[in-house]
Amino acid sequence: MFTDKVRIFVKGGDGGAGCMSFRREAHVPKGGPDGGDGGHGGNVILEADASVSSLIDYRYKHHFKATRGTHGKGSRMHGANGEDLILKVPMGTVVREYNEESQETGELIADLTRDGERVVVARGGVGGRGNIHFVTSTRRAPAFAELGEPAQECWIELEMKLMADAALVGVPSAGKSSMIARMSAARPKIADYPFTTLVPNLGVVKGDEYNFVVADVPGLIEGAHEGRGLGHEFLRHIERTALIIHVVDMTGGYEGRDPVEDYRIINRELALYAHELAVRPRIVVANKCDVPGTEDAIRRLEEEVRRDAIAAAGGNEFDDSVEENSRVFKVSALTGMGVDSLIHAVADKVHELREAARDRQAAEIQYDQVWEHKREARDKEFRVRKLSDGIFRVEGGLIERMVVQTDWENEEAISFLQHRFNRLGLEKALIKAGAVDGDEVRIVGRAFDFESSAGHDDIYKELDI
Known part of the structure; x- marks a missing residue:
């Protein structure tokens, strides 16, 4: 089964509690504090893996949690850290925030395009500090720990976009599946009716010097950019490809369509879906040229492609790019006519685009650092x-965790929390409000009376927080 979009809930491991302990040994009647720290919780990490081909592992299981850190002990014994949970995803997976209540996607977290690339999506909790x-110098025996x-924890959306060098696009039944079967070892379902292909197919093509990966994307119809047909479900897969191979059925199919109009429709849909696709390098393929009576359609398509190439060159028909961009490959996926020359041209173009992309890799975003x-x-x-x-009511991630980390049965711990609040500027914010x-102040599930700390700020000024 091919799965290309899922939503999952991820939660890191909670941090272990710090220990409140004092050294107790024979002949050491007044041993100092020796409580160890709690272990850190494990992180939930997404890792792109070239051996993973879909998001099927996340279709039925939606909740993932890393292990927690263990508690600290006396004699300065620190708790063990929890293990990270690594979730493998296909190369080309886009990770975004997701709001389960509003069912809306949020900010981009990462775009995992390289094998082994990672991003932490749910960081484990820090272990509490021992006493x-x-x-x-003024508090020699603190009787509290964190x-x-x-x-x-959060919901995230995983969206897979195929990582192919070239994508075969065209109207339904243009012969794209037959083309990928002829070019590679892929064996997609092939039939003479529209929408035979319901999921993208990938095939590795071996050229004379260079190999490349080609994707057979389900057929597009007019209005695909608005979601008609299989529009949005598969247009996004074309965004990943460096090269577009536009396949045109020169017979017009069983509906007797005009091949030139089919060519125009697909170009419009690509441009309306994303402007970048309108200027993406492309190769036009006239398929089924072995069928008698297609000569006039081929000629008109060549004229149309040449006009587009001239327009792309700013109207200068003598520009060097016009000759290259106006070439139409006349092939037959059924008989193999012209396919070898097409493979050679695609391999050369893909190699050229790969080299250009390699020069840009140094400037790529380090998603993990930016997101963190x-x-x-x-x-x-x-x-x-x-x-x-x-x-x-006070709301905020860090300040809410401080409340949860506090032992509310310990007066010293509560006083220490108040000092931390003051350092964050909470008292000033409350007074400003x-x-x-x-007055009653509510944070998470706790409620307590507000009391300004004027005259008491120096109590914990020496504490390391």
């Missing part, structure tokens, strides 16, 4: 909302 980290940090920077920036943001008179002493 050895909270010793200061709980483990909750892991990141954006995620961290958003995580630190928080906002204060006034729910009603005397009641305020109109909060006064005694």
Whole structure:
């Protein structure tokens, strides 16, 4: 089964809790704190793998979670880190944020186009620090430790776009499946009725000097850019290809269509779907030229292609590019006529485009770094909302995790949390929103009275937070 778009829920492993412990040995009556740190939770990582051909593994299983870190222990024994969960996806997978409630896709996370390329989609929680980290010159025996940090979790959308060097496009029954079967070892379903091909097919073509991968994309009809027929489902696969092979049925098919008009329709649909496809390098193939009576249609198609090449050259018919871009390959997928020369031309063009792409690789985006920077920036943001008179809600990733990490049975831990809030500027934000002493402040599932810390800021000034 071919699956090219799925939505999955990913969650990293929670961090282990830090330990609150004191050294207790014979002849050491006043041993200092020795609580170890909790282990970090595992990350959920997407990795592009050339051996994976579809997203079928995620069609029925939608929830994935990495393992959590273990808790710290006394005697400075730190907890073990959780194992990363690596999810293999096909090369050419686009990863985006997804909102399950609104069912809308969000920001681009990564575009995994190279074998082995990775991106962290759900980072594991940091392990809580043991009480050895909270010793200061004025607090020699801190009786609290941090709980483990909750892991990141989110829905994401995975969209696979074929990683082929060239794509065969054309109207239904133009002979694309027969063409890929003739050019490569691929054996797609072939029949003499429209929409025989319902999923893209890939085939490796061996040229004289260079090999290339060609994709047979299901036929397009007028209005495909708006989703008619199989439009949006497969137009996106053409975006990946460096070269478009436009196959035109010179017989007009069983409907007796005009081949030149078919050629124009496909060009319009590609341009309307994405402007980049209108200027993508292409090769025009006149198929079924072995059928008697196609000579006039071939001549008219050649004239149309030449006019397009001249227009692309700015109206200068003597431009060097016109001759190359106006060539029409006359072939027959059924008999093999002209296919060898077509393969040779496509292999040369693909090699040329590959070399040009290699020169641009140095400037490629490091998605993992860019996405993580954006995620961290958003995580630190928080906002204060006034729910009603005397009641305020605070929302923000980092600040909510601080609350979850706090041991609410320990007064020292709560005081330390208040100090961290002040360092983030929460008190100022609450006062700016109109909060006064005694008002209720809600964060995640906790509610507590607001009390300004004027005159108490120096209590934890030596703590390392």
